[in-house]
Amino acid sequence: MSDRKDDQTREDDLSSTRPEAGADPEVRAAEAAEAIADVEDDEEETRAYGIDRKTIAAILYAVETGDREGLTELMEPLHAADIADILEQVNAYDRRRIVLLYDRELDGEILSELEESIREEVIRLMKPEVLADAVRELDSDDVVDLLEYLEEPQQEAILDALDDSDRVAVEQALTYPEESAGRLMQREVVAVPEFWSVGEAIDYMRERDDLPDQFYHVILVDPRMKPVAHVQLGRLMAAPRASKLADITEPSFRTIPAEQDEGEVAYAFNQYHLISAPVVDGDERLVGVITIDDAMIVLDEEHEEDILRLAGVGEESSLNDRVFQTLKQRFPWLAVNLATAIVASLVISLFEGTIAQFVALAVLMPIVASMGGNAGTQSLTVAVRAIATRDLTGSNVWRVIRREALVGLMNGLAFAVVMGIIGMVWFGEPKLGLVIALAMVINLLVAGLAGTVVPVVLEKFKVDPALASGTFVTTVTDVVGFFAFLGLAGIILL
Numbered sequence: 001m002s003d004r005k006d007d008q009t010r011e012d013d014l015s016s017t018r019p020e021a022g023a024d025p026e027v028r029a030a031e032a033a034e035a036i037a038d039v040e041d042d043e044e045e046t047r048a049y050g051i052d053r054k055t056i057a058a059i060l061y062a063v064e065t066g067d068r069e070g071l072t073e074l075m076e077p078l079h080a081a082d083i084a085d086i087l088e089q090v091n092a093y094d095r096r097r098i099v100l101l102y103d104r105e106l107d108g109e110i111l112s113e114l115e116e117s118i119r120e121e122v123i124r125l126m127k128p129e130v131l132a133d134a135v136r137e138l139d140s141d142d143v144v145d146l147l148e149y150l151e152e153p154q155q156e157a158i159l160d161a162l163d164d165s166d167r168v169a170v171e172q173a174l175t176y177p178e179e180s181a182g183r184l185m186q187r188e189v190v191a192v193p194e195f196w197s198v199g200e201a202i203d204y205m206r207e208r209d210d211l212p213d214q215f216y217h218v219i220l221v222d223p224r225m226k227p228v229a230h231v232q233l234g235r236l237m238a239a240p241r242a243s244k245l246a247d248i249t250e251p252s253f254r255t256i257p258a259e260q261d262e263g264e265v266a267y268a269f270n271q272y273h274l275i276s277a278p279v280v281d282g283d284e285r286l287v288g289v290i291t292i293d294d295a296m297i298v299l300d301e302e303h304e305e306d307i308l309r310l311a312g313v314g315e316e317s318s319l320n321d322r323v324f325q326t327l328k329q330r331f332p333w334l335a336v337n338l339a340t341a342i343v344a345s346l347v348i349s350l351f352e353g354t355i356a357q358f359v360a361l362a363v364l365m366p367i368v369a370s371m372g373g374n375a376g377t378q379s380l381t382v383a384v385r386a387i388a389t390r391d392l393t394g395s396n397v398w399r400v401i402r403r404e405a406l407v408g409l410m411n412g413l414a415f416a417v418v419m420g421i422i423g424m425v426w427f428g429e430p431k432l433g434l435v436i437a438l439a440m441v442i443n444l445l446v447a448g449l450a451g452t453v454v455p456v457v458l459e460k461f462k463v464d465p466a467l468a469s470g471t472f473v474t475t476v477t478d479v480v481g482f483f484a485f486l487g488l489a490g491i492i493l494l
Contacts (some may be wrong), residue, residue: 051082051089059086063097071102084113087122099125106130108138108146116149123154132161139213140166141186141294144173148183173288181265182258184298185279185288188212192245194220194228199241201231214291216275220245225285227278229253255280258287262298267390269295306388309466336471344369344478351486354494360427361489364436367419368485372443372477375411379404379451380473384465387455401452408448412441431492439485443477450476 055074062070075083087095087110095118099106103126111119111134123131123146135143135158143162147155147170159167169187176182190211192201201218205211217230229249239248252272256265256279268274269292279288348355348365355361383400386392392400416437424433454472455465 051078051085056086056089059098060090060094063094063101066101068101071098072105075102075105080107080109081113083110084115084118088115088118092121095121096125103127103130106134108134108136108142110134111146112138112142119146120150120154123150123158128157128161131157135161136163136166139186139188140169140173140288141184141290143170144183147174148178176258179262180258181256181260181262181279181290182287184262184265184294185258185290186212186294187288188215189219189278189286189289190215190217191219191221191225191227191286194222194246196220196245197241198236198239198243198245198248201236201245202241214293215289216291217250217289218245219278219286219289220249221286227253227255227280227286230276230278232275255284256290258282263302265290266295266299266302270299302388306384306466309464333471337474340471340475340478343475344482347479347482348486351490354486354490358432358489358493360423360429360432361486364419364423364432365482365485368436368439368443369478369481371415371440372447372481373474375408375444376447376451376473376477377470379408379448380455380469381451383452383455384469387459387465392456397456401449401456404448404452405445406448408445409441411448412444415444416440429493432489435488435492436485438488439481442484443481446480447473447477 059071059074062074078086087098090098099122106122106126111122114122126134135146138146143158143166147158150158159170162170173182173185173187188210190205190208192204196204205218215233217232218236219227220229220231221227229246230253231245231248232250235248235250236245252274254268254272254274254277256268256277258279258281265277269277269290274292274295276289276291278286279290281287383392383404386400419440420433420437422433423436424430450473454476455469458465458468458472
């Protein structure tokens with residue numbers, strides 16, 4: 001009786017969210033059916049991976065008609081990541097309807113694939129018992145990832161759904177600093193004594209009914225639970241049963257401190273080609289393991305943050321952010337850019353008399369600044385990426401700076417010839433061609449230097465180069481470009 005009442009309440013919730021305009025179910029179902037027909041023959045929308053428009057239209061049609069079985073039939077073959085993409089791509093109204101109709105089938109894997117802001121919204125819509133079942137399916141690292149960014153009431157709801165042992169493991173993981181290896185690791189590990197044979201290890205794993213869903217190594221530990229080596233599953237299965245595990249260990253074995261920053265962890269996995277690595281506490285005892293899939297997610301997030309920071313849109317910017325969130329992330333850096341633009345304008349104002357006498361300068365001036373800005377951005381992007389991957393270090397920084405300066409000089413000379421000829425032909429003034437040619441050489445040389453030196457200096461002062469470099473480099477190239485062009489014009493033309 002209570003379940004029926006809950007279902008009715010949820011159906012009422014669903015009805016109450018319908019927009020007034022076009023709220024007639026038959027009309028909206030017809031519109032959804034038409035949308036499917038519109039894309040059936042659209043070959044451009046056919047994809048090898050991901051979700052196409054036809055699938056989304058069919059899902060929305062099933063939701064509009066209240067066809068729970070049809071929706072389940074459409075969603076069941078899809079990967080959890082694809083279902084998460086669908087929930088992220090549709091609007092809030094359709095997302096709510098999908099969750100309310102499909103919630104019995106929502107599992108923890110789908111939740112772990114969702115973007116953080118959407119995940120919170122979906123969890124709020126799920127029935128407690130459905131949420132509990134979804135969470136129980138997850139490894140401890142995925143549960144921690146779910147909990148990290150949720151509000152306290154939602155955290156409690158998920159923790160209450162866990163078994164006592166799982167809850168303790170998750171709560172212990174949450175005691176580690178945010179974005180640390182302790183938060184990233186999973187507590188489920190396969191560890192055996194270092195003196196065991198291959199046969200003993202195989203028998204042990206066959207007898208266990210709680211093996212992790214995904215693992216790549218068997219970790220060898222000493223009597224104090226300190227990891228000393230690990231054996232890849234493939235080598236273990238290929239070795240004779242009598243072989244000692246200690247004889248088939250891998251040389252790439254490394255342990256990771258639980259307090260270590262997750263960015264450092266991702267770098268270690270990428271640098272040393274690790275598949276998994278045990279995590280140890282302050283006493284070097286085994287507390288968990290990190291696998292390559294989690295490390296690569298962190299690496300991908302680090303790269304995404306760098307790209308967003310370079311553009312000045314905030315490291316957590318998303319297509320699903322609301323207008324105010326997006327405004328709050330972008331406004332500060334636009335304000336900084338406005339201040340630097342004013343500085344460049346002040347430089348221009350110093351040469352008002354020169355510009356008044358030669359109007360052609362106002363026409364050509366943006367070209368010098370634009371070329372310098374683009375050249376600076378090219379050098380800056382390479383430098384910031386190299387700093388992030390640790391390819392740019394103290395041992396090679398001067399070589400890289402010299403290279404970028406030389407590239408800027410050569411580009412400047414090449415475009416100086418082009419713009420010198422254009423300036424001379426366009427305005428019939430050879431001296432004007434000389435002015436813009438010299439200004440081009442100077443600004444592209446400075447752009448190459450600034451694009452490399454600025455992020456290196458910021459890194460030395462512990463300031464994120466991806467966050468602040470763009471503004472400084474743009475300011476340098478604008479100021480130098482305007483000053484060189486107008487200053488040379490004042491010297492040569494007057």
